[in-house]
Amino acid sequence: MSRSNxxxxxxxxxxxxxxxxxxxxxxxxxxxxxxxxxTIYRSLQSLVNDKIxxxxxxDDGEAIYRLCGxxxxxxxxxxxxxxxxxxxxGAIEKWAKVMAEEHGFRDIGHTAEIxxxxxxx
Amino acid sequence: MSRSNxxxxxxxxxxxxxxxxxxxxxxxxxxxxxxxxxTIYRSLQSLVNDKIxxxxxxDDGEAIYRLCGxxxxxxxxxxxxxxxxxxxxGAIEKWAKVMAEEHGFRDIGHTAEIxxxxxxx
DNA sequence: AACGGGAATGAAAATCATTTTCATTTGTGA
DNA sequence: TCACAAATGAAAATGATTTTCATTCCCGTT
Numbered sequence: 293m294s295r296s297n298x299x300x301x302x303x304x305x306x307x308x309x310x311x312x313x314x315x316x317x318x319x320x321x322x323x324x325x326x327x328x329x330x331t332i333y334r335s336l337q338s339l340v341n342d343k344i345x346x347x348x349x350x351d352d353g354e355a356i357y358r359l360c361g362x363x364x365x366x367x368x369x370x371x372x373x374x375x376x377x378x379x380x381x382g383a384i385e386k387w388a389k390v391m392a393e394e395h396g397f398r399d400i401g402h403t404a405e406i407x408x409x410x411x412x413x
Numbered sequence: 414m415s416r417s418n419x420x421x422x423x424x425x426x427x428x429x430x431x432x433x434x435x436x437x438x439x440x441x442x443x444x445x446x447x448x449x450x451x452t453i454y455r456s457l458q459s460l461v462n463d464k465i466x467x468x469x470x471x472d473d474g475e476a477i478y479r480l481c482g483x484x485x486x487x488x489x490x491x492x493x494x495x496x497x498x499x500x501x502x503g504a505i506e507k508w509a510k511v512m513a514e515e516h517g518f519r520d521i522g523h524t525a526e527i528x529x530x531x532x533x534x
Numbered sequence: 535a536a537c538g539g540g541a542a543t544g545a546a547a548a549t550c551a552t553t554t555t556c557a558t559t560t561g562t563g564a
Numbered sequence: 565t566c567a568c569a570a571a572t573g574a575a576a577a578t579g580a581t582t583t584t585c586a587t588t589c590c591c592g593t594t
Contacts (some may be wrong), residue, residue: 295542315579317455328544333581353474353551354580368516379512387504387526395498400529406509408521416571435551449573454552474580475551 296342299325300335304345309359310376312350317358348376348405370410379406417463418444421456425466430480433471437478469524491531500527 303316303325311319317332336357339345346360351371358376366384368377381404388402424437424446432440438453457478460466466478487505489498499521502525 297542312580317440330544330582331542334542348568349470349474352580353470353476355474368512368518370518377516379516381508383504383508384525386439387502387508391489391500391527392529395500397489397491397527397529400527402525402527404523404525406512406518406521406523408513408518410516418571433551450551451553451573452571534594 296335296338296344297327297331299327300332301339301344304336304339304357310356311358312354312356314354328399366404367406369405369407370413371407374412375412417456417459418448418452418464420448421453422460422465423476425457425460426480431477432475432479433475435475467522469522487525487527490526490528491534 299320300316303323304311305397306337307316307319313329313332313336316336317327317329320327320332321323336345340347340357343360345357346367347371348356348358348369354395365378366381368379370376382402384402392398392400416492421437424441424444425432428437428440434450434453434457437441437457438450441448441453457466457468461468461478465481467481469477469479471477486499487502489499489500500513505523507526513519513521
C-alpha cells in the first residue's frame with residue numbers, strides 16, 4: 293500500500309479544504325509542483341481510508357475531498373453552489389442503533405447526508 | 414427537445430422505482446425491448462426536468478433515478494455477505510427536515526445507509 | 535561503496551458512465 | 565404524396581477514475 297504524499301494534503305488545505313482530485317492536480321501544477329495525477333488519486337484514497345479527509349459527490353458525480361477535522365458529523369450540502377454545513381446527527385445515531393438491533397446487525401456504522409438548495413441559491 | 418419514451422418510465426417503475434440508466438437499459442434488453450442507451454439517457458433527463466423522477470448519486474458516482482413521491486426507504490447492509498434489508502426511515506425524514514429549516518435550505522432530499530455485520534456473519 | 539528488495543511514482547492504456555454527433559427513421563399536418 | 569420536425573440509436577467523443585507496468589527512490593545490509 294502507498295502512503296499519502298504530504299504535498300497533496302497541504303494543497304488540499306490551501307484549497308480551502310474542499311476540492312476534487314483534478315482541482316488539486318491543476319493547483320499543484322500551477323504552483324510548479326511536479327506530480328502525477330495517479331499519485332494524487334492514490335494519496336486522496338489513502339487519506340480517506342485514514343479518515344483524514346471526507347469524500348462527497350458533486351452534482352455531476354465528480355468526487356470532492358475535504359478535510360474532516362472533528363469527530364462524527366453529517367453534511368448539509370447545497371446542490372447548486374456546493375456550500376456545506378456540518379450538522380449534528382444525534383437522531384441518526386439512535387435510529388441506526390435501533391434498526392440494527394431490530395435486525396440482528398452488530399458492529400455498525402452509517403452514512404447520512406442531506407442536500408438541497410441553500411438560502412442564497 | 415425530446416420527450417420521454419414511455420417504456421423507460423414504465424421500466425423504472427417495474428424496477429422498484431430506483432435504478433441507474435445502465436440498469437434500466439439492461440432490464441429492457443432482458444425483456445426483449447429494442448431501445449438504445451441514448452434514448453434512455455434522454456428520457457431520464459427529460460423526466461428529471463419534468464420533476465417526475467428524482468436523481469441521486471451512488472457512492473461510486475453513478476446516477477440513480479427514482480420516481481418522485483415514491484415512499485423511499487433506506488438500507489441496512491451487511492458488509493461481509495452483502496445481504497440487504499430495507500428499513501423505514503421516519504426518524505431521518507424528520508431530522509432532515511428540521512436540519513434543513515434550521516439552516517435555511519429548501520427543496521431537500523437525503524441519503525442514509527447503515528452497514529454492519531448481520532446475524533449470520 | 536555496491537547490492538537487493540520493497541515502496542513510491544507517473545506515463546500511458548484501460549474502464550465506465552455519460553454526452554455529443556450525425557445520419558436515418560418515423561409521425562404528422564398540409 | 566410531400567415536407568419537415570421530432571425521435572431514435574450507432575458510433576465517436578468526453579472526462580473522471582483505475583489499472584498496468586516499468587522506472588526511480590529509499591534504506592538497511594554486506
